[in-house]
Amino acid sequence: xxxxxxxxxxxxxxxxxxxxxxxxxxxLANINTVRSTDEEAFRARYIVAQANATDGGADGGVHVAGAxxxxxxxxxxxxxxxxxxxxxxxxxxxxxxxxxxxTQLIMAQRGYQANAGVIDRARDMYSTALTIxxx
Numbered sequence: 001x002x003x004x005x006x007x008x009x010x011x012x013x014x015x016x017x018x019x020x021x022x023x024x025x026x027x028l029a030n031i032n033t034v035r036s037t038d039e040e041a042f043r044a045r046y047i048v049a050q051a052n053a054t055d056g057g058a059d060g061g062v063h064v065a066g067a068x069x070x071x072x073x074x075x076x077x078x079x080x081x082x083x084x085x086x087x088x089x090x091x092x093x094x095x096x097x098x099x100x101x102x103t104q105l106i107m108a109q110r111g112y113q114a115n116a117g118v119i120d121r122a123r124d125m126y127s128t129a130l131t132i133x134x135x
Contacts, residue, residue, distance in 0.1 A: 006118060006122045007118075007119055007122045007123070008061060009060060009061040009118075010115040010116075010118035010119045010122070011061075011115075011119065012052065012061030012062050012063060013061065013062060013111065013112075013114075013115035013118075014112060014115045014116060014119070015063075015064070016047070016049045016062050016063065016064055016111075017108050017109075017111040017112035017115060018112065019047050019064050020047045020049075020104070020108040020111075021105070021108045021109065021112065023045040023046065023047050023067065024101055024104050024105045024108060025105075026045060027044045027045060027094075027096050027101050028096075028098070028101050028102075028105070030042040030094060030096075031094060031096045031098060031101070032093070033093070033094060034079075034082065034084055034091050034092070034093060035074070035084065035091070035092045035093075036084040036085075036086060036091065036092065037076065037086045037090050037091065037092050038086070039092065040072035040073075040074075040092075041071070041072055041073065041074025041075070041092045041093060041094045041095065042074070042094040042096075043069040043070045043071070043072050043094070044069065044070035044094060044095070044096045044101075045067050045068075045069055045070075046067065046068045046069070046070070047064055047067055048064070048065045048066045048067060048068055049062050049063070049064060049065065050062065050063060050064075050065035070094070070095055070096065071095050073092075073095065074092045074093050074094050074095050075092070075093050075094075075095050076090045076091070076092060076093075077090065077091055077092075077093050078090055079091050
């Protein structure tokens with residue numbers, strides 16, 4: 001693998017981790033989104049990453065293969081004073097677990113930082129190689 005290959009692979013990792021961070025941030029921002037019981041709950045989004053195919057020794061990397069969405073059922077909560085409550089006093093919240101989302105947030109953040117570090121080190125290595133070549 002060349003220096004440019006390392007930068008390219010780490011760049012694909014940055015893209016996937018950014019999408020993952022966006023999805024987790026969206027899920028956390030909507031964790032308390034209330035809907036009436038006749039509507040669907042906010043559906044959490046989960047990113048699916050897939051390795052890029054390598055043909056003939058070409059550099060790999062990853063890409064976002066798609067997204068999987070959580071349950072539209074959500075969870076029913078008894079809040080009779082809420083403006084959206086049905087005749088039985090229930091409203092619908094998304095079925096999102098805060099601790100799971102925070103764990104995913106930390107993992108995505110660490111992955112993003114690791115890929116950014118690879119790009120920085122590869123760039124420094126390339127700059128050093130150019131400097132040595134000038135002398």
